[in-house]
Amino acid sequence: MFASSGNVSKEEAARTAAIAGAIDVLVTLSALIAAHSSVLLADFLKTSLEFVAVLLSWLAIRRIVGGTQHQFDYGLGKLENLSSLFVGSIMLLGMLVIVINAIANMLNPSHIAGLGVWISLIAQIVFGGINSLLSWRSFRTARAENSPLLKSQGQLFFTRAFGNVFILLALGLSLLLSGFSWSVYIDPAASLVIAASILISAIGVLSSSFYDLLDRTLEEADQIVILRELAQRFHDYEALHGIRSRRAGGQVFIEVFLEFDPDETMGEIQMVADALCRSIEAQIPSSRVAVALAKEALH
Amino acid sequence: MLTVNVAKSGEVTEVLLTGELDGMTSSQLEQQLNSLIGSGERRFLIRFAALALITSAGLRVFLGFAKKTHKLNGKMVLCEMSPNVRGVFDMAGFSNIMTISATAAEGKALLEPDSTPTTP
Numbered sequence: 476m477f478a479s480s481g482n483v484s485k486e487e488a489a490r491t492a493a494i495a496g497a498i499d500v501l502v503t504l505s506a507l508i509a510a511h512s513s514v515l516l517a518d519f520l521k522t523s524l525e526f527v528a529v530l531l532s533w534l535a536i537r538r539i540v541g542g543t544q545h546q547f548d549y550g551l552g553k554l555e556n557l558s559s560l561f562v563g564s565i566m567l568l569g570m571l572v573i574v575i576n577a578i579a580n581m582l583n584p585s586h587i588a589g590l591g592v593w594i595s596l597i598a599q600i601v602f603g604g605i606n607s608l609l610s611w612r613s614f615r616t617a618r619a620e621n622s623p624l625l626k627s628q629g630q631l632f633f634t635r636a637f638g639n640v641f642i643l644l645a646l647g648l649s650l651l652l653s654g655f656s657w658s659v660y661i662d663p664a665a666s667l668v669i670a671a672s673i674l675i676s677a678i679g680v681l682s683s684s685f686y687d688l689l690d691r692t693l694e695e696a697d698q699i700v701i702l703r704e705l706a707q708r709f710h711d712y713e714a715l716h717g718i719r720s721r722r723a724g725g726q727v728f729i730e731v732f733l734e735f736d737p738d739e740t741m742g743e744i745q746m747v748a749d750a751l752c753r754s755i756e757a758q759i760p761s762s763r764v765a766v767a768l769a770k771e772a773l774h
Numbered sequence: 775m776l777t778v779n780v781a782k783s784g785e786v787t788e789v790l791l792t793g794e795l796d797g798m799t800s801s802q803l804e805q806q807l808n809s810l811i812g813s814g815e816r817r818f819l820i821r822f823a824a825l826a827l828i829t830s831a832g833l834r835v836f837l838g839f840a841k842k843t844h845k846l847n848g849k850m851v852l853c854e855m856s857p858n859v860r861g862v863f864d865m866a867g868f869s870n871i872m873t874i875s876a877t878a879a880e881g882k883a884l885l886e887p888d889s890t891p892t893t894p
Contacts, residue, residue, distance in 0.1 A: 695830055702833050705837060707867055709840075714838070714842065715841055
C-alpha cells in the first residue's frame, strides 16, 4: 500500500508549517533578548507554544502516512482528533501565560526600548504575510479533505497573523506615542486582545475535536437525508431492519440494514444498494455508506 | 417521554401518541406497533394530536412500520398532525409514501374495508 496523495499533501503542509514556526521562534527569541518589551515576551511564549503544537501535528500526520504502510492502520481520525485536542490545550496555555504577563506589566509598567523592537517590527510584517498565506492554504486543504487537524492549523495560523498585526500596531504606537505616560499600557492591553482571540480559537478547536472524538451521532439533517432516500426507494426493498451511523474523526460511517424480495437476484439487489449508497454519499460529506442484507433476506 | 394509548374501533386500531417521539422513546413505540401486528391487527390509525415532537428516530419507526403493513396487505393512516410534525414528514419525503389525513374521522373513513389501499 502506498500513502495517499491527500495524506502526503497534508504532511507537506504540516512540515512547511513546522519549519516556518521554528524560524518564527528564533526571530522572536532574538527580538526578546535585544529588547525590553512585555509584548515581545508574550509573543515569544505564544510563538513557542504554537510551534510545539504545529510540530505535534506534523508528527501525527507522519504517523498517519506511515500507517498506510502497515505501521498504524487503525483510528486515523482519532489520532487527528487527539492532536487537535492537544493543540487546543496548548493554545489555552499560551493564552493564560499572555494574560498573566499582561497583568504583571500593567502593575509595573515601563516604556519599550532596544534594538529588538525594530527587529520585531520587521519580523511582524514578514511573518504576518507568511501566516496569512499558511492559514489560507490550511483552510483550503481542510475543506477539500474535511480534516479537523488542518482546520485547527488554519485557525492557528489565522490567530498568529492576527497577532502579528496587533503586535505591529502595539509596538508602533508605543514608539510613536512614547511622549505620553499612558502609552506604557498599550503593549499589555494589545496582548490581552491577542489572548482573547486565542481563547476563541482554542474553544472552537477543542469543541469540534472533542465531539468527534466521542463518536457523536449524525446531525438530524443528515439522518433525514438517509430517511428521504429510503422513502424515495420505498418499493425497491422489502423491509427496513435498521440504520447505524457514527462518526470517526472527519469520516461518517452509515450502515443500512435492508431486506429484499427473495426472488430478486443479487445483481438486482446490488444495483439498488449501489444507487442508495451513491445518493446518500453525495449528500453527506465524507460519508461511507454500506447496505447490509438483513437476516431474513439471507434465508 | 411518550405515552402510547391503543383503542380498538371496529376493524381499526387507533394509536394515540402523547409526548415526544425521539431516540429515547422510539423503541417503545416500535415494540408496541410490532406487538399489534403480531396479534393480527392490520388497519391502523395513528393519531398525532398530542405529539409535541418527532425526530428522525421516530420517523424511522413509521418507515419500518409502513413497510410491514404493506407486506401484510394492511393499511396505515396518520392523522391530526401539527404543522411542525407535518413539516418533518414532508421534509423526509414520507408524505409521498404514507397516507396522511387532517382529522381522525377522515382517517377512519380511509381505513374502511371498501376504501382504496392507503399504504403504497
